[in-house]
Amino acid sequence: MKSIQSYLGDDYEVLSSVGHIRDLADKKDIPADLKKSSVGRYSIDIENDFEPFYVESDRGKKTVTELKRALKQADELLLATDEDREGEAIAWHLLEALKPKVPVKRMVFHEITKDAIRAAVERTRELDHDLVDAQETRRILDRLYGWDVSPVLWRKVGSGRGGAALSAGRVQSAATRLVVDRERERIAFVSASYWDIEAHAQKEGASFRVKLARLDGTPIARGADFDETGSLKRKVTVLDETVARELAAAVEAAGSGSVTKVEAKPGTRSPYAPFTTSTMQQEAGRKLSMSAKHAMSVAQRLYEKGFITYMRTDSTALSTQAVEAARAQAVELYGKTAVPAQPRVYKSKSKNAQEAHEAIRPSGESFRTPAQVSSALDRDEQRLYDLIWKRTVASQMADAKYETTTVTLAIDAAGRTAEFTASGTVYTFKGFLEAYEEGRDEARGDADKGDDQSLPAVAEGDTLGVADIEAKSHQTTPKPRYTEASLVKALEEKGIGRPSTFASIIDTIISRGYVTKRGQALVPSWIAFSVVRLLEENFPDLVDYDFTAALEDDLDAIARGEQKRVEWLRSFYFGDDAHVGLRNIVDNLGEIDARELNSRPVSEGVTLRIGKYGPYLEIVDAESPDADPRRVNIPEDLAPDELTPAKAQELIDAPVAGDRVLGENPENGKLVVVKDGRYGPYVQENEPEDPADVDPDTGVVRESAKAAPATKRGAKKAAAPKPRTASLFKSMSVDTIDLETALRLLSLPRVVGTDPESGETITAQNGRYGPYLKKGTDSRSLEAEQQIFDIDLEGALALYAQPKYGARRAASALKEFDADPVSGKPVRVRDGRFGPYVTDGETNATIPRGENVDDIDFERALQLLADKRAKGPAPKKTTRRATTRKSPSKKS
Template identity: 50%
Template sequence: MAKPLVVVESPAKAKTISKFLGSTFDVRASVGHVADLPSKGLAVDVENGFKPTYELTERGRQVVKDLKAALKDASELFLATDEDREGEAISWHLLENLKPKVPVKRMVFHEITAAAIDHAVNNPRGIDYGLVDAAETRRILDRLYGYEVSPVLWRRVNRGLSAGRVQSPSVRLIVQRERERIAFVSADYWDIELTTSTSPSFAATLVAVDGTRVATGRDFDANGRLAGGVVALDEASARSLATGLEQAEFTVRSVEEKPYRSSPRPPFMTSTLQQEGGRRLRLSSSQVMRVAQGLYENGYITYMRTDNNSLSEEAMTAVRAAVASEYGANFLTPQPRVYASKVKNAQEAHEAIRPTTPLRSPQQVRGELNSQELALYRLIWQRTLASQMADATGVTVSVRLGAVATDGRDGEFAASGTTITFPGYRQVYAAMATPQISDEGDDATSATEREALLPALATGDVVPVDSLEPEGHSTSPPARYTEASLVKRLEELGIGRPSTWASIIQTVQDRGYVWKKGQALVPTWTAFAVVGLLEQHFDDLVDYEFTARVETDLDAIAAGQRKKDEWLGEFYFGTRGPDGLTPAVDDGAMPGLKRLVEENLDHIDAAAINTFPLGQDSDGNEVVVKPGKFGPYVKRGEDTAGVPEDMAPDELTLDVALKLLAAPKSDEPIGELDGLPVFAKNGRFGPYVQWGTPDAPPPGFDKPKMSSLFATMSLDRITLADAEALLSLPRTLGHDPADGEPILANNGRYGPYVQKGKDYRSIDNEERLLTITLDEALALLAQPKVFRRGGQNMAAKGPLREFGTDPVSQRDVVAKDGRFGVYVTDGETNASIGRGDRIEAMTPERAYELLAIRREQVAAKGGPAKKSAAKRPTKKAPAKKAAAKKSAAKKSTS
């Protein structure tokens, strides 16, 4: 008997929907797009309405073949891909390639529940060709952008680079922030912290001297200049004032009470979910979206790509009922809270990201989700419930204390504390012990809202003082973007869409424009060159307002207000004036991508684009930094030196560059040993000496011998004798009299050691490697095995470092030394340390990120992504590679 064929995007979604539809439906997956533009060539006819030529993907060819076979026994076809531009385009491509002879219906839903699927089956619609046009315009636009601009970057900066409509403005934001950091001038200022001996004790900060406000960091501009009307204390002044106040009597000058009220944030949309996932769970934007995709496809949350933060009527009722049941009716707002989206160019097709109905608490789904999925689900659950809960209320008390120093100066101190009298929406976070990681997160408690108690004080009261501590501060440059803060900024500017941000951020890292230092996004010098070129010659293409306007135009195409081919013509050839020939000059006119490239290509000075001045040396010689094929380097005349790959642009000052230039050159030997040259070099993992060359290695070696410098050695002062001593390692000290095994002394990745077979013992300093005797080594080997890290001895199986509690698994994270090197672990997941990471300098956030990446890798390989791993389907073998080109038939506009 024929039955309906339902096509969704992913196998996971197909499996979940099959449970609701039962055996009367045949549910299959397209596995994403089945067709796309070819990987090479333009494949867009710019002279004939920008008609694209599509081809089936390697996977798509087999998918289409299988679906055609299934259609032979189908009664009707339901296209059930996501209800957004990309999902609509996938449905259209399926329709164009399957050419079904049975009725075709478009089936859409925002959550995967029995009720939602039943409603979607009974209320189908047709293909929305406005959405298809918008998706196709976006795809052609990106192809035109990359096809025309990327070759310019290849010729003027470096091969393999790429430009993109959203990618390039995103890199520009990161580069601009680094420029601000480079130009920033730090300023020093001091204040005094007073600690009382009251019960409870509290701290107060100096805020005024002789009635004039004491400067804080916000009173200095980026050039280190102080604003008027404030006084900046230096160290001497702060210390003398603190000394003069030690015997003074402090009295309360004022007490002010203000009511405190804090309201919950709206339910999550894509951008805020990515931001909070980054802040609280230390996940990258792409990781957040992958985990959310899995939760959606398995029926736990609603659709995760949305810029709407409203709840449906059904969801609102369920959420308010859950709040009343869990916390009591007094925790509910009298009327439902309705939130309006503040996103530029918001598309209101979907509601907010929330748990599916009927609602299930994190405790109810704990056994069904892995730790990463559960952590993200908990965030969504808390945010959704909190959005309909009452405000948190309390009282904030502000106190001013004052005293006169022995030198006559008057010092005034301020303190404040908040007492929460009713927790309101905070109760949902407190109940689940959610870590308050960020002071600026959407649900995190801010610095001004932390609950604190002050003793009962009245004006005129004498306050006993326990200590007065002068404290020095320095102003800080603007913080680099993290993935979360970059998403927030892109959202504010209206650049890109929620569905694109995660992939864009990953792309700029994969392309070598950006690397991560902890959570911060650091631009490379190549990014500086690319952004400089685009700003100087293609300013419109990286202009934030222009990029946002493109999104508005795509929305207009989706709504049928603009025609795809006409808009693409303006973008590519430029907007024409009333005569149809000359370029238009009004504010909304497009300059024309093709014209920009043709007019600018011959005027781009590659040398200037790739040169960044650092200053002049004492002789007036200019020192610059340049991106190179093998990494950035500094240059002074013909003198060059490589820049360490982990050095951020704002760290490369003139002094640092001069030190790099002063170091011995790797291509100039410092002497010879047994007739072979000895070099002193600086490598990825620090300075080292090398004996021989690849063409002429030392006797008995297949390649040059290398040895790292001791920590006490300097590359610019290394001598041939020092090099010979280093190259003597590993030293054979002799043989163990008991069994004849050789005893070695050597320097390793984690410090100096002696070795007998597979038995190792650490040595207290590197210099001792050159003098330790056989007897001393045997004595060390006779001692119990310990690790020495950071000056502390730890048991062999103990941790090298402790990082705290992982925000996803809620387990303690430590670093250990294993068979294949050092790794971080939470006892459930092990992750090797990453390229360029140093265990001594690693932050807890980086350790959590490595674990999150490892969990994804395990899940991607078919590992235990869920606790019920035994029930997971086996991973299918990949289809054989094949390619089939096909020109897409133009869809009917009737």
């Protein structure tokens, strides 16, 4: 904003609208007289052309007040929000709220440079009501979808693990289905085993790797030759271990082979198009390990600082000045041969010309190199700018030229002809590869193609020695799970969502608990399976990929003025020849069996069920089918595709550590047992058991002894005193804890001593938020649980002598890193009240669920802090002022 002000001069006052100033009302903001109407249900008057009921936030109210103040002295109002649907809608909302009496113009720009800003002032336009209608239609569509379908999830999938946090969204549901479908493929996948042989061919001291390709003229099986069921897709020879080892021995005995073919093929590679929003997110994920959300946050900062063009675009086109700048920089850095004779032209795939801006590129008529801007950017901004700069320059460079040579070596292996091949690629002209090469997603099958090695000069008829012969075992693998980068790619390919929404889509399905991250991989939860199943069986169109993409096309058509907002919404909601109608689907759902929906058979007598507190296995005893089934919890870190029948049996057969008897408390004669409960492992004192109820070999209480005695119907149970319990320390294990340690835990809180000044008793104990000392109402946190037993009175008094919140907190950090480049303060990982978090002393960022503290490195810590800064402080709970939407003024 300061840059724009400086470019425009003192004749202008530049103020920020800070995003949307109003939105559809929540139910609590609906006036009482509208509660019983459709406005009360959705904040949309469905009976009256889907008229939305907007409310103005307190932040929006302050913004409007400030803008009205500035308007009193103004001769003209320029609305300079982003030139996309959201930006146009924000401009329209401002116009509705401000009701200006001065001329109003729409100003748009795609980079914050002096020339771009001055040019934008000279080329203003009218507000585009078609874009406004498209955004409003999307917002209404999402509200109707979410508020009609989400309650079905709450009732049928269950309220456990977040309860009403479960939600259905137009694009998030399709994205969740993508991740679940991939996991289903992995579950159904049948692995196939095969063997091959590798060796090193040698000529005059040079050595290169060769691999068995054919045996007696028939190709040897590779991973790509098997389908998802483990069956062969073509006629090949599958080597087993016996044959492979015998053949390897025969090749070793032969010692050499003859070159039967040397084939050289030239090829070219063209550069990649400049970045769109989605390709930038993909590459930032692959090369910089940035989440889509974090990449967009960094790109936003680069745009606002004037270093790149607008970062929400699906266009690959470059302006004439950008093409000239890229070519000039390529020539300057790599020579005249680095660029082709004619500039490269990339065409956008977008049908919506209104939103197809320029590609993401360095701003200005001439590009600044990463070295020239490094002092003005933080670490993440430098890394992303470097990526954008390289991609843009490379996009205007010449094709890379290469030559791939393939050598075939035939060896007589005990009467069988074994043909080995080797490939090597040599670039004769690197072209654009001097500047940039695109990253790749994880590949399946034979990842090592061997075409990156250097081959010596050989000719047909040459005899080559062979050594280091090795028979190797392989197994086919399922498709890899989606990463954020590959999911963004899939969303774009299927037309689900818009490039500007991909980051928020992924963030939503993670925050809802439908997906967790394991490293870079996105792993669906069992809740996601139930949600997707419910939608597939009862709302099939709403999670159909083609249907979801068609909705995006329809919204684009509204943005182009080819369809009318009200007619389209009426068709979608009430139905017509094109749509069944969301209202019709919801009103005719019929019965949904929630228990069946949340169940999945694993093996005979074993069923996976999703309960209130998470997934578990239900085991029915074949010999006693009428008995209550046994339950076994599923570990939280077990991915769905890992729950095989064999793994389920392993969980069922695992010893029940939760009821292991440690011994007898000599003070009261009660039995001390260790249990593994809902909130973690703990020890407990129980009344003595009948010796027959305890397994003498394992010390485990038998299942029959755990059941409470039956009582007659209507009989009043006597209130038994609650047994003493104590949680295990984090450093303790249910498998190794002994009686002595258990008794020490049960004796807590421990009296440390008496404060000589106040006379108050100081105790050490473990609490919900960790170990601490207590003296009256004054408490002090301890650094480690073991201190509960070890700290003496002198140490406790020393701790109380320190400020309650002081420098001693640094010692409680779980991890410590270097200084943050933004704040300049050291970065630490701490264990807080609501779990582990990253902090630099100014900004606190919670470590997302599913990520392990041990896996948090300096780079990830900086990313979490940057994301939190970009998100800004949590909004305060405030009241809202309701406003109704007025019909937009007609365009002239």
